[in-house]
Amino acid sequence: MIDERDLLxxxxxxxxxxxxxxxxxxxxxDRKRRNQRIAAGVVGIAVFVAAVGLVTTxxxxxxxxxxxxxxxxxxxxxxxxxxxxPTVDPDTGWWLDxxxxxxxxPPEGAVPSTPEEGVLVAKYRGFLPSSGVYVYADxxxxxxxxxxxxxxxxxxxxxxxxxxxLVRSGAIQAEDLxxxxxxxxxxxxxxxxxxxxxxxxxxxxxxEGSEPADPSTLLRFFPAPARAILLRAETSHAARTPPGCNxxxxxxxxxxxxxxxxxxEILGAMSWEAxxxxxxxxxxxxxxxxxxxxVMMLPDxxxxxxxxx
Amino acid sequence: MDEPLxxxxxxxxxxxxxxxxxxxxxxxxxxxxxxxxxxxxxxxSRYEAEEIAQEAFVRVLExxxxxxxxxxxxxxxxxxxxxxxxxxxxxxGIALRRSIGVSPSEDAFxxxxxxxxxxxxxxxxxxxxRAALVVTALLGYSSEEAGRMLGVRPxxxxxxxxxxxxxxxxxxxxxx
Numbered sequence: 001m002i003d004e005r006d007l008l009x010x011x012x013x014x015x016x017x018x019x020x021x022x023x024x025x026x027x028x029x030d031r032k033r034r035n036q037r038i039a040a041g042v043v044g045i046a047v048f049v050a051a052v053g054l055v056t057t058x059x060x061x062x063x064x065x066x067x068x069x070x071x072x073x074x075x076x077x078x079x080x081x082x083x084x085x086p087t088v089d090p091d092t093g094w095w096l097d098x099x100x101x102x103x104x105x106p107p108e109g110a111v112p113s114t115p116e117e118g119v120l121v122a123k124y125r126g127f128l129p130s131s132g133v134y135v136y137a138d139x140x141x142x143x144x145x146x147x148x149x150x151x152x153x154x155x156x157x158x159x160x161x162x163x164x165x166l167v168r169s170g171a172i173q174a175e176d177l178x179x180x181x182x183x184x185x186x187x188x189x190x191x192x193x194x195x196x197x198x199x200x201x202x203x204x205x206x207x208e209g210s211e212p213a214d215p216s217t218l219l220r221f222f223p224a225p226a227r228a229i230l231l232r233a234e235t236s237h238a239a240r241t242p243p244g245c246n247x248x249x250x251x252x253x254x255x256x257x258x259x260x261x262x263x264x265e266i267l268g269a270m271s272w273e274a275x276x277x278x279x280x281x282x283x284x285x286x287x288x289x290x291x292x293x294x295v296m297m298l299p300d301x302x303x304x305x306x307x308x309x
Numbered sequence: 310m311d312e313p314l315x316x317x318x319x320x321x322x323x324x325x326x327x328x329x330x331x332x333x334x335x336x337x338x339x340x341x342x343x344x345x346x347x348x349x350x351x352x353x354s355r356y357e358a359e360e361i362a363q364e365a366f367v368r369v370l371e372x373x374x375x376x377x378x379x380x381x382x383x384x385x386x387x388x389x390x391x392x393x394x395x396x397x398x399x400x401x402g403i404a405l406r407r408s409i410g411v412s413p414s415e416d417a418f419x420x421x422x423x424x425x426x427x428x429x430x431x432x433x434x435x436x437x438x439r440a441a442l443v444v445t446a447l448l449g450y451s452s453e454e455a456g457r458m459l460g461v462r463p464x465x466x467x468x469x470x471x472x473x474x475x476x477x478x479x480x481x482x483x484x485x
Contacts, residue, residue, distance in 0.1 A: 004474055008350065008447040011431070015346035017359060022337045025366040032367060125356075 031175070105261055112199035112257065113140065113156055118299030122167050124174035133174040135159070135167050136299055139189055141177050142196050154296075156196040163187035198296050201260035203230065204252040205292035221282055221290050226266045229259050260294050267292065333373050337366055340383055344390055347447060351394065351440045353432055365390035387448060391458040394440070430480035434473050441469035442477075 106112075118136035125132045133143040139158040159167070159177075166172040166187065177183065185191065205218060219227055233253035255263065267282065282290060341362065348358035368389050369376050376382050431439055444455040445466065452463040452470075459466065 004442065004446040004477065007477070008443060011350060012343065012346035012447065015342075015349040015355070015358070017341050017345040017362065021341050021345075021362070021366070022334050025337065025363055025370060028363050029367045029370055125360075 027175070031178075034179075105264070106195070106197040106257065110195075110197045112197045113142075113299065116199050116299070120300040121164060122174040124178075131178060133177045134298055134300070135164065135174050135177065137164060137168075139164055140299065142298060143178055154196040155193040157191055157193055158189040160187055160189045163189075197257075198298070199257060200254050200297040201257065202252050202254055202295045202297055203233070203260070203263060203292065204295060205290055218290055223266060226263055229255065229263055233259065254297065255294075263294065332377055333370055336369075336373075336377070336382060336386075340386055341366075344386060347387075347443050348390065348394065350431060350443050350447070351436065353436075353439075361390055361393050364393050368393075387444075387450075388458050391440070391444065392460075395458075395460050430477055433480060434476055438469045438473035438476070441466050442473040445470050446474075 115138060118138050118140060120134060121137050122135045123133060131144060133141060135141050139160065140156055141159055142154060142156050144154045163172070163183070167174060167177075172183070172187075205221075219230060222230065230253050233255045282292070344365065345358050345362050348361050349355055352358055352361070365386055369382070369386050376385050379385055434442070440459060441455065444450050444458060445452065450458065452466040455466045456463040
């Protein structure tokens with residue numbers, strides 16, 4: 001006879017949190033307060049801008065409109081001026097939404113972040129609110145901070161080699177880089193927030209339900225043009241197939257931005273929205289379905305699935 | 310139901326006195342292992358467990374002046390954590406993502422040496438059943454309390470826990 005309580009108690013003993021949970025709780029509380037202050041500031045600015053807009057509209061109707069992007073900000077922050085660029089959506093996370101690909105795909109002609117690949121030095125992840133900082137040996141700091149819809153961009157800026165070494169040594173924590181002003185200016189090679197433009201995407205797909213299926217069966221769900229892209233990706237990027245989307249019977253390939261764009265055009269038109277935003281479903285003539293999704297990649301590979309939200 | 314055991318509106322002050330700070334830190338030390346472990350068992354992910362535990366402790370800290378005077382501050386902590394978990398799951402659609410094999414790479418069950426039977430068995434249960442079982446059998450809450458925490462009817466909790474027990478028996482009963 002099984003005693004579930006005893007069983008679970010035994011299982012519980014295997015899990016100990018990392019030391020220093022109290023400190024992490026205090027740091028999280030401080031970040032939360034700061035985010036709330038910033039959010040309140042943004043609302044205040046928005047109200048001010050709206051008031052100015054009203055005065056301008058009713059006061060002088062023939063005046064030329066200012067640009068759409070936000071006004072001057074004092075120093076770079078995560079809530080910088082709006083620009084086109086990939087974003088992390090509060091609901092879809094890193095998963096491209098076929099219904100709104102412009103949210104996650106960079107505009108045509110955008111120059112990808114270089115180098116294409118990078119060595120991760122440190123990272124920070126939080127999800128309430130969703131935020132992240134990835135620091136690379138080449139100095140890139142890729143970060144995002146979601147306050148609310150519309151989603152904030154995924155941003156990039158660069159540390160000096162000295163800054164990277166301080167992160168590597170632990171003297172600076174990755175989470176401290178969410179806000180540029182928290183760091184002495186001389187440690188930034190380029191403190192300006194720019195949209196991160198990925199050069200690679202991971203296409204993940206898997207059979208509906210839990211029954212395993214071999215890859216060739218799954219590939220048959222895709223129309224010929226999409227299948228050609230995936231087969232080409234398999235050939236050219238097989239060695240870099242990301243592990244984060246490769247569990248179970250799922251399958252994934254790495255494709256370029258242009259290939260991701262083409263796949264979205266082909267598949268977006270024939271897919272049904274799945275219950276999970278960012279993931280879509282297609283089915284064969286017998287009604288058997290698969291789900292697929294496209295995940296933006298960071299320089300060191302795809303974010304693990306725990307980074308999807 | 311967003312905040313089980315809701316406190317009065319406006320309760321926001323953190324522990325300001327040294328005594329209150331010390332008592333909060335003691336509270337964390339006392340509860341962190343059980344909370345973290347329970348969340349690991351429910352989510353199957355150390356990462357998610359850590360994040361949810363942190364957020365739950367932060368929410369308690371923000372209301373510590375009042376929470377530490379409650380009859381059962383630990384109950385408030387677990388209720389808060391389960392509320393965070395529930396919201397998080399609803400938003401992220403983790404279950405669906407897992408169903409197509411895009412599961413988290415940092416698997417709490419996989420990280421344990423020897424992949425003991427119990428972890429393997431728990432990992433095969435749907436998350437809702439795991440949560441119902443852990444909250445009732447391990448944490449000792451009634452179906453009514455668990456239902457409030459997880460936002461479902463008590464009868465749903467009982468059904469899920471029953472199915473979880475049956476599945477556990479099938480999976481490991483003969484080998485214990």
